[in-house]
Amino acid sequence: MSEQMTRLEQGLLHLRRFTDATYAYLMGRQVDELRERWRRTQELMGESIRRVDLHSHTTYSDGTASVAEMDEWRQRTGIDVLGITDHNTLVQADDCRRYPQLLVGEEVTGEHHHVLIHFPESLIMPVHQLAGEVENIRRQQRIPLIAHPTGWMGRVYEATRIDAVRMLSGPFLMEIANGAGNWYDYRDSTDESARGLWDELLLAGIPVIATGNSDAHRGANVGLVWNGVPTAAEDPGAIYQALLSGCGFVSNGPAVVVSADGMAPGSPAIVPQRQLALHIRTADSAGLARWRVVGDGSTVQEGDCGGKTLLDVNLDLPAGHVRSYRVEIVSSDGRQAFSNPFRFSLQSDV
Numbered sequence: 001m002s003e004q005m006t007r008l009e010q011g012l013l014h015l016r017r018f019t020d021a022t023y024a025y026l027m028g029r030q031v032d033e034l035r036e037r038w039r040r041t042q043e044l045m046g047e048s049i050r051r052v053d054l055h056s057h058t059t060y061s062d063g064t065a066s067v068a069e070m071d072e073w074r075q076r077t078g079i080d081v082l083g084i085t086d087h088n089t090l091v092q093a094d095d096c097r098r099y100p101q102l103l104v105g106e107e108v109t110g111e112h113h114h115v116l117i118h119f120p121e122s123l124i125m126p127v128h129q130l131a132g133e134v135e136n137i138r139r140q141q142r143i144p145l146i147a148h149p150t151g152w153m154g155r156v157y158e159a160t161r162i163d164a165v166r167m168l169s170g171p172f173l174m175e176i177a178n179g180a181g182n183w184y185d186y187r188d189s190t191d192e193s194a195r196g197l198w199d200e201l202l203l204a205g206i207p208v209i210a211t212g213n214s215d216a217h218r219g220a221n222v223g224l225v226w227n228g229v230p231t232a233a234e235d236p237g238a239i240y241q242a243l244l245s246g247c248g249f250v251s252n253g254p255a256v257v258v259s260a261d262g263m264a265p266g267s268p269a270i271v272p273q274r275q276l277a278l279h280i281r282t283a284d285s286a287g288l289a290r291w292r293v294v295g296d297g298s299t300v301q302e303g304d305c306g307g308k309t310l311l312d313v314n315l316d317l318p319a320g321h322v323r324s325y326r327v328e329i330v331s332s333d334g335r336q337a338f339s340n341p342f343r344f345s346l347q348s349d350v
């Protein structure tokens with residue numbers, strides 16, 4: 001009997017390896033296409049944009065790929081910086097140091113919330129309470145990243161769990177896109193609810209920087225979604241610092257770089273005049289479909305991109321009563337980019 005069980009287990013193991021290998025083969029073709037698509041998109045934009053995926057797992061926790069394999073997939077995707085953020089451990093750190101484009105982090109994994117720290121000074125054990133995890137990360141002078149704030153693997157959390165995020169003060173990073181458990185594409189219902197929460201927090205005046213990360217547990221999922229950071233820096237630490245300024249965007253395809261009255265998005269909040277000159281530059285070598293400006297969670301203006309691969313949009317927007325403006329782009333095949341917001345101090349705040 002026990003020998004039969006062993007055979008069954010061996011059979012299942014073979015099946016799993018076969019499934020993984022088939023997926024990696026199919027995913028690899030998509031990865032190669034997307035890498036080439038991005039190379040041409042970046043050429044169209046005419047400026048240096050680094051791509052960062054802040055969240056992934058290896059065999060040092062519950063991932064299926066080694067650190068070396070994760071770096072191989074990172075290279076194949078063309079992602080510039082990959083965060084290796086295993087659960088409640090830093091044993092991956094020594095291994096990661098052999099790969100200059102990997103960034104060491106930890107996913108502080110409590111019962112109800114997962115919070116990431118990058119460049120940790122030392123291991124943080126979870127206290128199983130969101131405010132506590134955030135405080136312990138800030139004690140190391142780091143900015144916490146709230147992972148999958150409204151749900152995980154396609155399941156939306158109950159309200160009390162999401163309420164804990166609403167109680168936080170800024171600044172913090174938050175995922176508005178998370179790829180965990182998804183095949184070929186990061187998107188599921190939890191990403192939409194995370195974006196709803198993002199708009200809510202911005203309306204409450206909380207400085208939250210949006211990020212999008214694969215949360216890859218398999219090598220083939222590295223870069224399912226990523227952060228575009230307009231910077232010429234090459235060092236992962238410098239690129240990470242640029243991301244922290246809030247000037248970047250979350251994407252799985254198009255590029256979008258915005259400015260308002262000549263300034264990049266991010267902190268500190270701008271005190272607006274009555275009118276704001278918004279400039280949007282967007283590109284996707286596979287073609288652009290639509291652009292949309294979101295103010296305090298609602299569509300302010302939108303337009304057609306007519307399948308162009310590069311588009312500049314100049315808008316004069318009313319200001320003085322809106323807390324934030326952000327921009328969304330949809331490409332011809334439905335891939336999306338979300339710029340980080342311009343946040344405004346209102347007269348009523350003073």
Ligand SMILES: [Zn+2]
Binds near residue numbers: 107147148
């Ligand atoms: Zn998690």
Ligand SMILES: [Zn+2]
Binds near residue numbers: 055056
């Ligand atoms: Zn994770």
